[in-house]
Amino acid sequence: MDADRINALLPQTQCTRCGYPDCASYARAIAAGEADINQCPPGGAEGVARLAAATGLPVKPLNPVHGEEGPLRLAVIDEAWCIGCTLCIKACPVDAVIGTNKHLHTVIEADCTGCELCIPVCPVDCISLEPAHPAPEPTGWAAWTPQQADAARTRYERRTVRLQRExxxxxxxxxxxxxxxxxxxxxxxxxxxxxxxxxxxxxxxxxxxxxxxxxxxx
CATH class of the missing domain: 1.20.5 (Single alpha-helices involved in coiled-coils or other helix-helix interfaces)
Incomplete structure (x- = not known):
């Protein structure tokens, strides 16, 4: 199985809920037969079906150990409580949070993947999640386009290169x-x-x- 082809089928939220540090690592694990195709909640049932078609493996329900399929939620920072600690900036895998030390931070809504990795690191609990779509909220790939996935992967790869250079x-x-x-x-x-x-x-x-x-x- 081709890991690059598998990675291209993933939503690229970089949320780590699959148990791997990023989508590419999960794709390589699937290609190597080390991970199952039902470990990606953001992709949902449609994502499992796409991976099954690409790998020849049988379709199966999402593994609840990794979470459940749900609507896309975007991070929002309550600037009245933000202390400018930069921890959310460091946690965001796609550079969707901007700001500097001891200054207010904000989330670029169009770039947020809903990975939720910024939530647990905030020491003052000033980050919340808001629906990305009006009700009835779509879930899985119905809430996330291939174009958004491609853009998220590009931002993640650029961030990875920048961090390595730094x-x-x-x-x-x-x-x-x-x-x-x-x-x-x-x-x-x-x-x-x-x-x-x-x-x-x-x-x-x-x-x-x-x-x-x-x-x-x-």
């Missing part, structure tokens, strides 16, 4: 800082005991060795 840049800055500290330890440290300085130097050298090993392995 990590590399951060690690490089920390490595340069540690190398500078090691090279100028004696003159910049308030410590004067040679034994203590040697101990500090050994600790920094060990940390640098670990950092270089991680960079080589990445």
């Amino acid at each position: 990590k590399v840049e951060h690690d490089a800055r920390m490595l340069a800082k540690a190398e500078h500290k090691l090279a100028h330890l004696a003159e910049e440290s308030r410590l004067t005991d040679p034994v203590v300085l040697d101990s500090k130097r050994a600790a920094i050298e060990a940390a640098l060795a670990r950092a270089r090993a991680r960079r080589q392995g990445s």
Whole structure:
């Protein structure tokens, strides 16, 4: 089975309810025979049917362990209570939350996938979910278009690339800082005991060795 083809059939909410960190990981697990096709509540019964047709596996009900099919709900931040902690920004897999530290945050409604990952991380419980459609609310793929899924996947992939780049840049800055500290330890440290300085130097050298090993392995 082709994991890319399977991934293209998933709603791309990146909600993790399937038990995997993202839709692509779930698709790879299905392709490898490690996951069943009924673990995606956002896709609902229609999603299971699509996966069954693509994989040749039998149609089956959604596994309730992973949740139930339901209407699409979008996150809304009560700005009167928001403290600007940025935790929801970090939790959102598709960069649908905007704001900066200690400033009010808001959700870009058109970009929200309803993954609900921002809800549990909010320390002041100022995020709620509101219906994306008027009653009677559609569920599963009836509430979510292929175009929305494609857009969500693009935003998720771009975010993943950005986070990886930021990590590399951060690690490089920390490595340069540690190398500078090691090279100028004696003159910049308030410590004067040679034994203590040697101990500090050994600790920094060990940390640098670990950092270089991680960079080589990445």
